[in-house]
Amino acid sequence: MIVIDRVRKVFPLAGAEFVALGDVSLELADNEFVTIVGPSGCGKTTLMNILAGLETPSGGRALVDGTPVAGPGPERGVIFQQYALFPWLTVRKNVEFGLRTAGVPAARRREIAEHFIHLVGLDQFADALPKMLSGGMKQRVAIARAYAVNPSILLMDEPFGAVDALTRVRLQEQLLDTWSQERRTVVFVTHDVDEAVFLANRVVVMAARPGRIVEVIDVDLPYPRTEDIRLSPAFATLRNRVWGAVYHQETPA
Numbered sequence: 639m640i641v642i643d644r645v646r647k648v649f650p651l652a653g654a655e656f657v658a659l660g661d662v663s664l665e666l667a668d669n670e671f672v673t674i675v676g677p678s679g680c681g682k683t684t685l686m687n688i689l690a691g692l693e694t695p696s697g698g699r700a701l702v703d704g705t706p707v708a709g710p711g712p713e714r715g716v717i718f719q720q721y722a723l724f725p726w727l728t729v730r731k732n733v734e735f736g737l738r739t740a741g742v743p744a745a746r747r748r749e750i751a752e753h754f755i756h757l758v759g760l761d762q763f764a765d766a767l768p769k770m771l772s773g774g775m776k777q778r779v780a781i782a783r784a785y786a787v788n789p790s791i792l793l794m795d796e797p798f799g800a801v802d803a804l805t806r807v808r809l810q811e812q813l814l815d816t817w818s819q820e821r822r823t824v825v826f827v828t829h830d831v832d833e834a835v836f837l838a839n840r841v842v843v844m845a846a847r848p849g850r851i852v853e854v855i856d857v858d859l860p861y862p863r864t865e866d867i868r869l870s871p872a873f874a875t876l877r878n879r880v881w882g883a884v885y886h887q888e889t890p891a
């Protein structure tokens with residue numbers, strides 16, 4: 639379980655203080671898929687960095703299974719927009735990387751890597767270098783690599799931001815497919831309202847100045863999420879609601 643308890647983050651700005659996160663509280667149950675959506679600058683990345691242990695809060699705390707986050711940890715896998723694959727390593731070696739540093743024996747490493755490479759549909763590319771892959775494929779490698787070390791939580795910050803619209807839809811379906819087979823708690827930041835609704839069982843809407851949560855919307859659409867669901871009136875209703883919460887915010891001048 640993740641508990642975000644009155645988290646505040648203040649950055650120094652031109653001799654004053656800039657409140658990137660005001661007072662953010664949220665609880666996430668195990669194996670939930672929560673998306674965070676909000677306008678630029680509302681603190682989404684700051685919140686993810688705090689959960690990842692890459693930033694420390696100025697106030698409040700983030701807890702994972704009751705333990706305060708004090709740095710990066712193997713139970714939290716991180717996937718950001720930049721693919722961050724090692725260009726000189728093959729897909730297989732990239733996926734095995736975290737296992738190698740954890741001292742997992744070679745045969746077991748290979749077995750685990752093969753499982754997740756298969757799960758993201760890249761069997762044929764296991765021995766390819768990243769430069770031979772499309773952007774979408776690289777991001778699937780990043781997902782396989784994050785999964786390989788068996789984190790209970792996946793933190794994803796705009797992971798599909800750099801791919802075209804059609805690839806993006808395919809990646810969403812593929813991620814849900816992976817998640818349905820290997821349930822984890824997922825926190826997923828996006829700018830895209832459709833993406834936020836399609837993936838999540840809850841959408842967290844944030845606003846800026848100060849960064850804060852303005853609404854949490856339950857997405858009571860069944861999984862697996864199919865194209866029929868994406869085109870359904872129920873989806874459109876939820877999408878419109880999230881859209882309204884994101885784009886009709888009162889922001890102080």
Ligand SMILES: Nc1ncnc2c1ncn2[C@@H]1O[C@H](COP(=O)(O)OP(=O)(O)OP(=O)(O)O)[C@@H](O)[C@H]1O
Binds near residue numbers: 656657678681683685
């Ligand atoms: N290291 C820093 N120093 C000073 N200000 C920062 C720092 N990091 C973030 N900020 C400020 O905090 C605010 C929140 O930034 P953050 O990147 O978390 O927003 P975001 O919602 O992820 O935005 P975007 O959607 O554009 O990525 C921004 O106004 C940003 O300028």
